[in-house]
Amino acid sequence: MTALLHVDKISKRFGGFVALDSVELEVQPGERLGLIGPNGSGKSTLVNCICGTLQNEQGQVHFDGAPMDGLAAHQRTHRGLARSFQLPRPFVSLTLADNIRVPMLYTVHKRTGPLHADNVSARCIELLSLVGLDHKAHHMPRDLTQVEMRKLELARAVAAEPKLLIADESMAGLSHSEIEDILKLLKTLNERGITIILIEHIMSAVMSFSQRLVVLVTGKKIADGKPEDVVRNPEVVRAYLGQ
């Protein structure tokens, strides 16, 4: 089975600082992958390089059988790669419903042809209700709490109907029940066929969700395997306890 995502030894530096060092990673279709690592280990940089927000200097990213070199971020999104941002980046002058509408118009529309306006509006509300924000559909992002903004961020990524969704620390600051809600949502999406990479610090969530766990420390992948094996890996333990 060919991997959905193949990160082929990518490296990225910022001036003298090496953010990613020959990172290699494969994600199978339908998989639930957890990505963990201490702060500053390069997780977000990795996501940025996969999604095209940043250009990696060495190595290649392959998605869905095609090389992603030279493709702009929006083109990768069109091909089914979606991500949520670690720090929420809502469109502040648009309502919540309109925030969701953007990927529908610019990504889904691209794939399946123009959608009827009513269908789009209905779908926006549907997605907002998935994250419990439908009652605020016509509010502006500035009226949201931090937690609600994270949910909006996730909903917007899902609205692009991706094949692979990268959820970048969507659960920080959420209550236990809210974390459960998000996990349930992600599991539902996964059951519908969406491959998911979960980047999190909340270990309980990562352990219960991931089929496979990858650990990144100072730009290098130091572990890749079953969650229960990875957490017992002495290098991993050292990386976390050493902080």
Next chain:
Amino acid sequence: MKTLPFVAICVIVALLAFFGLRAVQNGYLFVAGYVVLQFVVLATAWNILGGYCGYVNFGSAAFFALGAYTSVFFYKLNLVPLPVPALILVGGVVCGIVGLGMGYLTLRLRGAFFAIATLAMAVVLQTLVVNWDFVGGSRGAYILHPENLEFGGFSLPYNQYLFLLMLALAVLALSIARAIERSQLGFGFATIRDDELAAEASGVPTLRLKLIATTLSGALMGMAGAPFPYYIGYLQPASAFGLEYGVNSIAMPMIGGTTNWIGPLVGALLLGTVQEYARVTISSSINLLIVGLLLVVFVIIAPKGLVGLVQDHLRARRKP
């Protein structure tokens, strides 16, 4: 209201204004009115890139001047005497292409770099024109035109003819701006303005949209500049690339309001009139000082401009 009825209403208002001014029989009003309408076009054009997309263009004067000098070029070439409407079209095309080119070179950069690049482009263009003797260089160029426009038995004083053309351009610019605002294109522009990275991640082809904005914006500014040599009769680089075009293109939308088509219109009408009044009664430098101070003050205390203030006020009154 759909675009077509809007355009129809604008045309009616414009014609009313035109014939109203004719009835007053004060030639100066046409001359001053031309300047104000010119600013309506420039402010609206600037706002398409600046207000809708969030990319500040400091080189508006360059596009304006380029449109003006395209007219001078064809006038000097004298192959086929082109009527002013045709020159407007040509100016628009030339400036649209230049806008596209400039965008392609610089739009991959962060907003601040883009703004500086536009300034650089304006100076480079000015230097090229100053050194190009065919269009007069620093000595300037004289443009002669008949005193009246004769067509089908009617005789229209030339300044009224130019006023009418600028009126048409203003209607065109406002209609385009309004149509964009309500379209998916405008929606895309807003996402770029709000958060370009998130827009890209959501599938918005930001570069393509930004290029559309620069091309359109540049073309409209060039069209505003094309009749200018005929308006003043003697064109010098200093006047075509004048400071007032650069600063007003920015000040008028920022003071009027940048998020919709009404803002630049309000800003241009207000500021244009104030400046003309100040220029005539006090001095031309004072009027520029007023514009500059207003810009700084408004940008600090009323970021959404006059239109924004009104909208907020109405919204506050609506809440119980």
Next chain:
Amino acid sequence: MDFPFELFINAVVAGILLGGFYAAVTAGVSISFGMLDIVNIAHPGFIILGSYIAYLLSASFGLDPILVSLLMLPVFYALGCAVYEVYHQSFEKRGQDALRGLAFFFGLLFVTEVALILAFGVDYRYVEAAYIGPSRQLAGIDFPLRMVVPCVTALILFGVLHLFVTRTFTGRAIMAVSQDQQALQLMAANPTRIKRIAFGISIATASVAGALLIIIQPIEPSVGREYIGRVFAICVLGGLGSLPGSLVAAMLLGIMESLTATFYGPSWAPAVSFGFLLLTLAFRPSGLFGR
């Protein structure tokens, strides 16, 4: 064809001297734009302001313009702090720096220029000093003192700034704030205060740069505009935030402009810096020494 060697050498030397001066002009923007990410396009306006103040005090009291500029350092520093406070409260805090901040500085530049026109008119102003006029000859090359003195002063200014930024705590805090605000906060330094100090210093350099400008050439209010492009071109070419990089870039630009002016005529000179800027932005935005 006889290669005009002497002309060439003189042009290069003049370019180097000019470049030194350009470095002083750029130092302020290197700090405000390179390190603080504030696009202060009004900086040339402050420089011209400095020039006019040097002119006024020099003409009224017969003081040396460079001395005047040094006396005015605290005034300009305070001005810089004040401007930063307004900028910070109005734009940085609200996260709206991009469009409105630019418009703010553009407005400031504009207001400064017009105010100067109203106060002094558009006639050229110049200062008199012992070193304006005479020239020294060295190995057959011309060294006009009115270029040498500003260049030397500029290099000293640059050296002082570089030492400040690399050796003092405040200076290093300024470097740090440009790279990682959070880390700075953890070090119990207040980023806003650091940025205010940095911006104040940035405007203070304009005082000196202004005095040097009026020594090199007669001024009138719109001269500032020519420098916007030069200053940002040098900043970008040299790699944002790199003081040594700006120095090298300034020299390069000075030489290019001088050669252009000598061989093609002075009316082409403005296009050189701006053209350079455009090319750099288009093809290598991280500059020659980019990170």
